[in-house]
Amino acid sequence: MTLTLKEVEHIALLARLELTPEEKERYQQQLSAILDHVAQLQALDTSSIQTTSSVLPPQARLREDEVREGLTTSQALQNAPAAEKDQFRVPPVFD
Amino acid sequence: MTAYEAVIGLETHIQLNTLTKIFCACKADSWEDAPNSNICPVCTGLPGVLPVLNERVVEKAVLLAEAMHAEVQPVSYFDRKNYFYPDLPKGYQISQFDMPIALGGSLELPIPAAADPQGKGYVRTVRIHKLHIEEDAGKTKNDGRERQVDFNRCGVPLVEMVTEPDLRTADEAAQYLIRLRQLLRWIGISEADMEKGNLRCDANVSIRPAGATYLNEKTEIKNVNSIDSVREAIRKEIERQTHEVEEGHAIKAWTLEWDQDAGVLRKMRSKETEADYRYFREPDLLPLHISAEWKAAILAGFPERPLERRARFMREYSLPEYDADILTLERALSEYFEAAVKAYGGDPKKVSNWLMNDVLRMVNEQGLNPAEMRLTPQHLAELLKLVDAGTINITTGKALLQLVQDSGKAPAQLVEEQGLAQVRDDAAIRAVCQKIIADSPNEVAAYRGGKETLMGWFVGQVMREMKGKADAKLAKDVLAGLLK
Numbered sequence: 001m002t003l004t005l006k007e008v009e010h011i012a013l014l015a016r017l018e019l020t021p022e023e024k025e026r027y028q029q030q031l032s033a034i035l036d037h038v039a040q041l042q043a044l045d046t047s048s049i050q051t052t053s054s055v056l057p058p059q060a061r062l063r064e065d066e067v068r069e070g071l072t073t074s075q076a077l078q079n080a081p082a083a084e085k086d087q088f089r090v091p092p093v094f095d
Numbered sequence: 096m097t098a099y100e101a102v103i104g105l106e107t108h109i110q111l112n113t114l115t116k117i118f119c120a121c122k123a124d125s126w127e128d129a130p131n132s133n134i135c136p137v138c139t140g141l142p143g144v145l146p147v148l149n150e151r152v153v154e155k156a157v158l159l160a161e162a163m164h165a166e167v168q169p170v171s172y173f174d175r176k177n178y179f180y181p182d183l184p185k186g187y188q189i190s191q192f193d194m195p196i197a198l199g200g201s202l203e204l205p206i207p208a209a210a211d212p213q214g215k216g217y218v219r220t221v222r223i224h225k226l227h228i229e230e231d232a233g234k235t236k237n238d239g240r241e242r243q244v245d246f247n248r249c250g251v252p253l254v255e256m257v258t259e260p261d262l263r264t265a266d267e268a269a270q271y272l273i274r275l276r277q278l279l280r281w282i283g284i285s286e287a288d289m290e291k292g293n294l295r296c297d298a299n300v301s302i303r304p305a306g307a308t309y310l311n312e313k314t315e316i317k318n319v320n321s322i323d324s325v326r327e328a329i330r331k332e333i334e335r336q337t338h339e340v341e342e343g344h345a346i347k348a349w350t351l352e353w354d355q356d357a358g359v360l361r362k363m364r365s366k367e368t369e370a371d372y373r374y375f376r377e378p379d380l381l382p383l384h385i386s387a388e389w390k391a392a393i394l395a396g397f398p399e400r401p402l403e404r405r406a407r408f409m410r411e412y413s414l415p416e417y418d419a420d421i422l423t424l425e426r427a428l429s430e431y432f433e434a435a436v437k438a439y440g441g442d443p444k445k446v447s448n449w450l451m452n453d454v455l456r457m458v459n460e461q462g463l464n465p466a467e468m469r470l471t472p473q474h475l476a477e478l479l480k481l482v483d484a485g486t487i488n489i490t491t492g493k494a495l496l497q498l499v500q501d502s503g504k505a506p507a508q509l510v511e512e513q514g515l516a517q518v519r520d521d522a523a524i525r526a527v528c529q530k531i532i533a534d535s536p537n538e539v540a541a542y543r544g545g546k547e548t549l550m551g552w553f554v555g556q557v558m559r560e561m562k563g564k565a566d567a568k569l570a571k572d573v574l575a576g577l578l579k
Binding site: 010014015016058059060061062063064065066067068070071073076077084085086087088089090091092 | 113114115119120121122129130131132133134135136138139147148149150151152153177178179181235237238240241242243244245246371373380381382383384
């Protein structure tokens with residue numbers, strides 16, 4: 001299974017990565033190899049097995065609706081590259 | 096010229112009024128809080144954390160599903176919706192995709208005469224496609240060339256509810272939101288304030304020749320934050336599309352943004368709307384099972400829905416639609432009315448008149464909650480009986496409403512203590528009438544000269560003299576005799 005260069009570019013866009021032509025080619029090969037590896041699963045006959053998306057115990061654990069202390073504002077902003085007025089500062093997204 | 100009709104579907108986001116967020120124990124409502132003050136490692140997407148579902152979120156979503164006649168699914172799944180944006184620290188939103196918590200449903204929407212081109216009013220049935228639960232994203236705001244991000248809203252619980260394209264006019268869309276807001280407050284699952292963003296709405300709009308059954312290309316209107324804006328934005332978009340089609344142009348599937356200040360729709364850049372969310376099952380959360388027992392426990396004591404109660408008030412108490420509508424705007428008021436009618440035992444319309452004209456004014460002017468008023472439904476009933484029996488007159492009765500509210504004392508007790516009983520003593524009234532007549536020679540002459548409308552003035556003078564306690568009818572009879 002080989003990804004097209006266009007697919008690689010699309011995935012890079014979704015991940016907001018800017019790739020050089022060399023990188024695109026390299027990732028095309030690497031991603032294709034990963035897909036091939038996983039595709040080995042297709043060899044198994046699963047026609048008699050019920051479709052499922054989880055094999056874990058069925059019921060999700062639930063939490064009571066009680067407020068608990070979280071992070072302080074300064075703790076939360078500690079690792080931020082830039083902060084301003086108690087908020088994370090980021091570059092403009094568009095334009 | 097072809098006549099066109101609009102086809103409108105609404106996608107609403109409803110912020111649930113739980114104490115905590117959907118997957119962590121942070122306080123959910125940050126309306127008055129400083130930025131980044133209700134956050135934790137889970138909602139800010141720090142590595143190694145796990146979401147744990149808030150059971151109240153499930154319960155409130157089940158209540159909404161029931162209110163909309165939707166079918167709660169015994170098993171539903173959470174999915175990741177992947178996209179990069181600064182307001183979403185994890186890089187994905189936990190949502191539900193192909194197996195949401197509830198499917199189907201409908202709302203029978205009464206369209207008032209004022210919103211009916213034929214002026215009669217009608218009922219529009221709006222089908223619900225699905226309801227799903229998800230987490231909200233944070234807030235970003237521009238500050239010059241930079242953007243600031245506040246994560247307080249990350250993880251706030253939302254229900255997204257999508258209608259089928261069953262609405263036909265901008266007014267119908269507005270009515271849908273009005274009734275939805277009423278319902279959300281009625282069942283107590285959301286503050287449903289559009290200005291605060293507790294209730295958000297996107298509208299899908301297309302047009303087609305009237306009576307056609309196919310669907311044309313639609314546009315999506317985003318960022319509308321009041322019911323009036325939704326109505327105005329849809330109206331403008333229908334006009335625009337009609338104009339385009341009449342000019343022979345095709346409608347393109349644009350996403351439009353409502354500019355509140357300018358009152359216009361702007362096309363959003365495709366970069367902002369192109370979507371490839373690569374949904375997949377959320378591996379950090381197990382499937383959500385809602386057993387029949389749990390569902391029954393959640394729905395125990397589920398109230399009569401507002402539109403059902405409205406219809407029953409018209410049927411059972413012979414109330415006009417107008418009265419039934421106002422009395423069921425809020426659940427507490429409708430319950431107040433019904434308790435008062437039961438305690439009174441007389442004409443329900445009379446209770447309605449006192450409630451709508453006088454009690455509701457007190458409620459609105461003094462910001463009272465009908466459920467917590469000191470003037471209880473039983474007090475109102477007792478007061479009406481005192482008026483019926485002639486113990487007090489209507490003027491005293493109306494003044495008594497506030498006295499009961501202020502003191503919490505029963506009406507009969509206040510009448511006794513403050514001597515408010517109506518004076519029906521013929522001699523006492525006659526004496527006052529004679530005094531008024533003696534003091535007002537000009538009015539007497541005018542009245543006798545044919546200006547009979549002055550009777551009201553004479554009665555008013557007697558009432559004033561007797562501090563509003565005179566039996567007005569008796570006073571009028573006595574005056575008429577004396578003025579002959």
